[in-house]
Amino acid sequence: MGRLLGIDYGEKRVGISISDPTGSIASPFYTLLYTSVVDLLEQLQNLIVSENIEGIVIGLPIGMKGQETRQTKLVQQFVELLQAQLDIPIDTADERLTSVVAENLLKEQGIRPSRNKAMVDSTAAAVILQGYLDRAKQ
16 A cells, blocks of 8 residues: 545544554545635545545545535535545545544644634544544555
8 A cells, every 4th residue: 555645524624644554544635725626626636646646535524413414415515526626535534523533643742723724624634544544454
């Protein structure tokens, strides 16, 4: 397994995390701001090339009772768009409560989540990706 890209998709911001080359540890990378889907795709393609990304894991927002939500459908459409544009494996992972976990991790570091939304997004992407990596090892 090579480097993977973790994505916490949002309509304004996209949290990004990247695994180490061995696919063991996920780290927050940064948060992308975008003006259009074309802009977002271009930024992701550049990142995939520059960081030698071999696969993508996208957080899938599922309702607390396991139901699909409006955001679930938006992410599924985004996944389909990525699959049509990119030639690397793309997978999804349940992202329930990842933002809460990310906020708690930042609070433990003395960082105020309410003033650092971009850090919450990239940290949530790392939580999504790390969970995926941990499940893949089992």
